[in-house]
Amino acid sequence: MVDLGCSVGPNTFSVMEEILEVVKQKYQQFNHQQQGLNFSSSKELEFQVFFNDQVTNDFNTLFTTLPTKRPYFAAGVPGSFHDQLFPSSSLHLVHSSYALHWLSNLPKELVDENSPAFNRGRIHYSNTSDEVGKAYEAQFGKDMAKFLDARAKELVVGGLMVLTLLSVPNDFPCSQSVMYVLLELLGSSLMDLAKEGLISENQVDTFNIPLYSVLPNEMTKFIEANGCFSIERMEIMKTSMIDYSDNNGEVTQFTSAETITLHLRAILEVLLTKHFGSEIIDGIFDRFYKKVEELSDQLQPIYKEGGFQLILEAAGNAAKTTIHEAIEDKLDINELFFSNKSTNNGAIFRMADLGCSVGPNTFSSMGEILEVVKHKYLKFSTSPKTTLEFQVFFNDHVTNDFNTLFASLPLDKPYFAVGVPGSFHGRLFPNSSLHLVHSSYALLWLSQLPKELVDENSTAFNRGRIHYLNASNDVFKAYGAQFAKDMAMFLDARAKELVVGGLMVLTMPFAPNGVTFSRVLMCVVFHLLGSSLMDMAKEGLVNEDQVNSFNIPVYLVSQNEMKELIEVNGCFSIEKMELTKSMFDQSQIISTQTTTMHLRAAVEVLLTKHFGSEIIDELFDRFHKKIEDISDQLQHIHKEGGFQIILVLKRK
Structure with a gap:
């Protein structure tokens, strides 16, 4: 159901919940009546509520004031x-x-x-x-x-x-x-x-x-x-x-x-x-x-x-080509839309981008995937009158700037756009409601940091470091265990939300089996940032305890780990697992200024929340000097040590 012209609440939330309770009660009454006729359903009724208003509406406020214990899946629809x-x-x-x-x-x-x-x-x-x-x-x-x-x-x-x-x-x-x-x-x-x-x-x-x-x-x-x-x-x-x-x-x-x-x-x-x-x-x-x-x-x-x-x-790179080829080869349009087993109500293809941020990358990725699906659908469709419609869900945390996301949506977008606030480590959509899930460079972020990293009595206490490069094996294991928990939750949620035969396309940086972290660009960059913080602690500009209690919640999974986590879940077949160089152009020299800007964009919010805004400029000035000092080494790591994994999974 949808509330059109919802504004920012709280009226919209109370009204929709009251309607929901009436519908739920009627569903249960009807289901009870059918028990005597052996027609009752064992399925619990799920609710998806769309909140709509103009793109100029304050969706940030709307999403942050959503009831925490709401009995429905919430989504925002601009337009x-x-x-x-x-x-x-x-x-x-x-x-x-x-x-x-x-x-x-x-x-x-x-x-x-x-x-x-x-x-x-x-x-x-x-x-x-x-x-x-x-x-x-x-x-x-x-x-x-x-x-x-x-x-x-x-x-x-x-x-x-x-x-x-x-x-x-x-x-x-x-x-x-x-x-x-x-x-x-x-x-x-x-x-x-x-x-x-x-x-x-x-x-x-x-x-x-x-x-x-x-x-x-x-x-x-x-x-x-x-x-x-x-x-x-x-x-x-x-x-x-x-x-x-x-x-x-x-x-x-x-x-x-x-x-x-x-x-x-x-x-x-x-x-x-x-x-x-x-x-x-x-x-x-x-x-x-x-x-x-x-x-x-x-x-x-x-x-x-x-x-x-x-x-x-x-009432436009190697990863893109791999993804497009995988969808072309592995997405069974016939099973989803034209077979007797198909449960699709009309020719509607629903896909989600999880961890979308604010664009424009999410829009181009979804637009390109849409074209591949549309092209494949037309090959199978025998009725030119039946047009495939697309609904695209853009998901990120409630703290994401959905106002900017919605305001920058392409005007001529060939799909119905929806914003979905919430963590992708939990449920976001009703059962069997999605045909394709996409996520790029989002799953590497942990849902939370392992507590033992900041426990002085733990063998995994990460003193003087902010990541696991050059840290103890116990620190690395704590990161790996948290990623495994997160991935289990992610796969369980998607298994419920994807239709049988639906695809999941995931891209993330990773550490190849046997490659040392000192040769992985992201790990080296985090190590230099931690070193810059420790220098500031020694000079009394930050407290050393502050550094000891700060860790970057990023984990680079290995191929073997990922395969094991998927097999444990049991709901997906691995249609493709391809290891490629990272999205950066290896033919170009990476500048120290560009590296500094990218890192600052990625972690400034985390750093400001923990250390305060006063030290940020000084911190990244120091970081920039450190990568300047090892510029030649950095070029080699940039060329050889950036890896990503592209996973294509099919719901069994």
Whole structure:
């Protein structure tokens, strides 16, 4: 299910969880009834909840405030709900509350002086000409047509859509509607500012609030014109702006002018600031507040009787080549889409990039894989009318900058994009919901550091070092044991989420069997960074205990280890395990400055969290000098000591 226009919570979380509980209860009741008929299912119902809003929404805040014990798999979907956001027949329930009354854009004629719909001196269609009202209605009609067309494609047959939005009853006078009256007062405040010369009258004439309160008979007309939905329920309800009432329901206190002003400012400040600038915002709402205060007695009955809502229920390198060839050879399109065993609902291919960061690499990787899959699908498809749709899930920790990720999504992307916050060492998706999992240079990061590394009484205490190069064997074993735990969790989760025959493509740096760590570029770089920290400790710039309690949570797995971990899991066949040189171009000389920049980008957040930001510049200056001193050795290691493993696994 999806909440369209979710904003940042917490309302969206409570609403979706309440809906979830109703669905869950109905599922259990039906399942219980079927037991006597021997038709009951032993499967527990799983829930995937998509939270949608515009790409400018603060998804970072949304994801970091997700309930920790939520009974669903959460994902964020950036984009306008006036367009298609999901693959065909992929949703069971759509919810939207107080979002659909916002127009996708304002009718151009409202600001055209030559048009009869030119809305001079006003910012809404309350108390204005019929032409202005018709222009608003026409735009809402276009938006609603697009919205319904998109949802008709996305919802399964029998799926429900529950919509709540601002409305007024048929034939109800606009002068008695709360929203109309408040917007009229706001427009009047702006015109006062224009008369005082604080803003220009032209600025007011070119500003309109993109909000439309639909009538029930209009909504019926739009739905019937679409033809894909039956109206199961349409109810118009009052929304009272009352703060308190006594036990008998008698009003004891109405919403104050201050509260009204705060609410309206929260809703409209961004729009007003964008058009008029931030300097006059306080002045606008000071004047608005005074107008509301002056009309307090007249406004009280409107607060009580004039608010309505409508509730509607309607049903390019060696690694890249290897990966592409593996998908072409090993992905069984026939089994997934065309065989009798296929459980795929429609021609939808779902894939995930785990540990995606913020792009652009994730977008290019997913786009290239998509093209390979699409090409293979077309070879098997006998119906040119059946188009393969793609849904791509971009995953990373909740602390990832999803705002940047979503804002940089390709505009012409050939897939439906979804953001999934959370650790890939745990479950992220429902059972058998993915066809392909991709992860590049993410699995080397441990979920946590072994505690014994910072325990002075342990043989694995890593004194004076921040990684396992030149450390004791016990330190290395502690790293290896943690990686094994993480990998077991990762494989268990993916085994549940991938369909039978689905592929997993993993790329990570590794240490070849028998190669010493002193010949592995990443290990050498970490060793030099640790040496720089110890130099600073000796000079009293950092505490030595701080260095002893800091370790880089990165492990380079060997080929033998990886093979053993996969075999222990037992759910995957190894279709390909190829060892290649790393992604760097070995024909080029690596500069010490580039190495320093790359390392700083990778570990600065970790270092700042542990040591503070004050020492970062000094630390990397020292690191840069150390690699300058061994530049010749570094070139040889760069050329010979960068390795990566490409794994292609198939779900048995």
